[in-house]
Amino acid sequence: MKRRKLEELFFRLLMVLATIVVAGSFFLIVGTIFIKGVHYMSWDMITKVPGGGFYIGKDGGVLNAIIGSMYVAGGATILGLLISIPVALFINIYIDGKMFLSNTLRAAFDVLFGIPSIVYGAFGFLIMIYFGIRASLLGGIIAVTLLVIPILVRTLDEVIRTVPFELRDAALSLGATRWEMAKVVLRQIRPGIFTAILLSFGRAIGDVASVLFTAGFSDNIPTSLHEPAATLPLAIFFQLGSPVEEVQGRGYASALILTIIVLVITVLSDILIKKFSKHKI
Amino acid sequence: MTKTPHISVQHLNVHIGNQHILKDININIPDKKVTSIIGPSGCGKTTLLKSFNRLLDNTPDVKITGKVLVDGEDIYAPDAEVTHIRKKMGLLSQRPYPLPMSIYDNVAYGPRIHGIRKKQQLDQLVEEQLKATGLWNEVKDRLNASATRLSIGQQQRLCLARGLAVGPEIILGDESTSALDPVSTSIIEDLFISLKEKYSIVLVTHILRQARRVSDYIIFVYMGKIIEFGPTEEVLLNPREELTKEYVKGYIS
Numbered sequence: 001m002k003r004r005k006l007e008e009l010f011f012r013l014l015m016v017l018a019t020i021v022v023a024g025s026f027f028l029i030v031g032t033i034f035i036k037g038v039h040y041m042s043w044d045m046i047t048k049v050p051g052g053g054f055y056i057g058k059d060g061g062v063l064n065a066i067i068g069s070m071y072v073a074g075g076a077t078i079l080g081l082l083i084s085i086p087v088a089l090f091i092n093i094y095i096d097g098k099m100f101l102s103n104t105l106r107a108a109f110d111v112l113f114g115i116p117s118i119v120y121g122a123f124g125f126l127i128m129i130y131f132g133i134r135a136s137l138l139g140g141i142i143a144v145t146l147l148v149i150p151i152l153v154r155t156l157d158e159v160i161r162t163v164p165f166e167l168r169d170a171a172l173s174l175g176a177t178r179w180e181m182a183k184v185v186l187r188q189i190r191p192g193i194f195t196a197i198l199l200s201f202g203r204a205i206g207d208v209a210s211v212l213f214t215a216g217f218s219d220n221i222p223t224s225l226h227e228p229a230a231t232l233p234l235a236i237f238f239q240l241g242s243p244v245e246e247v248q249g250r251g252y253a254s255a256l257i258l259t260i261i262v263l264v265i266t267v268l269s270d271i272l273i274k275k276f277s278k279h280k281i
Numbered sequence: 282m283t284k285t286p287h288i289s290v291q292h293l294n295v296h297i298g299n300q301h302i303l304k305d306i307n308i309n310i311p312d313k314k315v316t317s318i319i320g321p322s323g324c325g326k327t328t329l330l331k332s333f334n335r336l337l338d339n340t341p342d343v344k345i346t347g348k349v350l351v352d353g354e355d356i357y358a359p360d361a362e363v364t365h366i367r368k369k370m371g372l373l374s375q376r377p378y379p380l381p382m383s384i385y386d387n388v389a390y391g392p393r394i395h396g397i398r399k400k401q402q403l404d405q406l407v408e409e410q411l412k413a414t415g416l417w418n419e420v421k422d423r424l425n426a427s428a429t430r431l432s433i434g435q436q437q438r439l440c441l442a443r444g445l446a447v448g449p450e451i452i453l454g455d456e457s458t459s460a461l462d463p464v465s466t467s468i469i470e471d472l473f474i475s476l477k478e479k480y481s482i483v484l485v486t487h488i489l490r491q492a493r494r495v496s497d498y499i500i501f502v503y504m505g506k507i508i509e510f511g512p513t514e515e516v517l518l519n520p521r522e523e524l525t526k527e528y529v530k531g532y533i534s
Binding site: 097099166167168171173175188 | 340341343367370380383444447
């Protein structure tokens with residue numbers, strides 16, 4: 001009896017400790033960024049593009065990178081979804097009788113999921129060279145789309161697999177075609193689609209390696225897909241590397257901006273997930 | 282069994298993987314009667330039921346041979362239109378699975394995919410089927426509410442209404458009351474009895490008392506084979522086969 005109680009206590013302590021470490025790191029990271037960056041946070045940071053001499057501590061902001069990152073992450077997520085939803089439906093609904101094929105595809109996406117983003121950057125770069133695209137917003141979006149597709153497919157796949165088979169049978173037995181049944185499945189997983197969007201956007205907006213060669217960098221806000229675009233992670237990277245204290249501080253402020261964007265997206269998708277869970281069984 | 286059979290199964294064999302689930306099934310399901318399929322768990326009852334509307338098609342590694350004639354048409358013929366076959370049969374599963382939409386849209390779903398678009402016509406169909414399943418008075422003020430807000434018993438009746446709305450000829454029930462409380466169960470059972478005027482009904486059940494209450498005929502399935510088929514009272518009270526006797530008495534389950 002005593003041993004069982006000790007065991008209970010031990011594992012409970014272990015769980016509490018692990019939770020403290022994780023939650024603590026979270027607050028430490030956000031806290032560090034906040035303390036180091038809040039001082040350099042200004043209206044200019046989010047409303048102005050870098051002026052001349054911005055990188056040695058003079059006027060300007062990182063609006064170019066904020067907009068650039070939103071374009072890249074938003075574009076890649078939308079493009080990724082357009083590709084991933086059909087793939088996930090195909091794996092789950094159209095070839096569900098052929099286990100070998102669907103499992104092979106799943107394994108392939110697992111491998112892609114684990115590939116480091118620099119490889120997608122390099123691959124995207126090769127595609128760009130082949131098609132004669134220079135470092136640009138378009139190039140960045142292509143590379144980041146490649147990066148987020150495995151995330152989207154695997155997330156959607158998991159969500160679709162939680163839909164009870166009986167629900168599919170219910171639609172089919174009413175005489176629905178597979179596509180009509182797939183639409184019912186899509187309705188059922190709407191909250192899951194927002195989770196996938198959130199994961200994809202979060203990964204896309206924070207990734208630096210995939211945009212390093214592909215999106216380029218510019219002090220201007222891109223006005224077309226063919227212009228180079230700055231991104232927040234790269235802006236942070238450049239600023240933190242500076243010996244000037246003012247510029248370093250702005251690097252932390254940029255990190256704070258990136259964190260806030262991710263936070264806002266998270267809260268927004270949470271609201272949407274709740275809203276669309278209404279009819280879910 | 283004076284009338285022509287509604288479903289006629291001839292030499293049906295179903296393999297899933299290397300398992301022989303249904304072995305040379307031959308049966309005629311009578312028209313406008315309630316027929317119950319009974320048998321121990323895992324004997325193939327549900328597989329037999331699902332073979333009637335080709336829901337087995339999507340099962341991995343499934344192999345189906347033989348014929349299932351519905352109104353004289355072989356549903357496993359290469360040129361058979363599967364959506365057309367399924368439209369002829371309403372399925373009521375073990376637990377209710379309402380579609381992720383409102384009460385109204387659940388019933389209107391079937392008619393809509395089969396091309397009925399007019400609001401007036403849909404309204405009428407929805408009301409008609411909700412009345413047929415005794416749900417109308419309970420839900421008429423909240424047709425746009427989510428179907429998941431209903432109780433399990435109400436959901437099951439909604440699923441029945443949804444199935445009836447496509448105008449089937451046959452109702453298939455797969456242990457349709459096993460998740461329900463006694464009151465909802467008896468409502469569903471009464472519905473089956475009243476619906477047999479218009480529909481042929483095939484039920485899978487493991488509750489012998491239920492089989493006795495609702496069905497006209499009973500099929501006893503054991504280890505993938507049909508052991509006995511006949512009028513309810515005969516099979517349950519005076520079985521011809523030794524296996525049926527043992528099952529009915531509760532020796533095998």
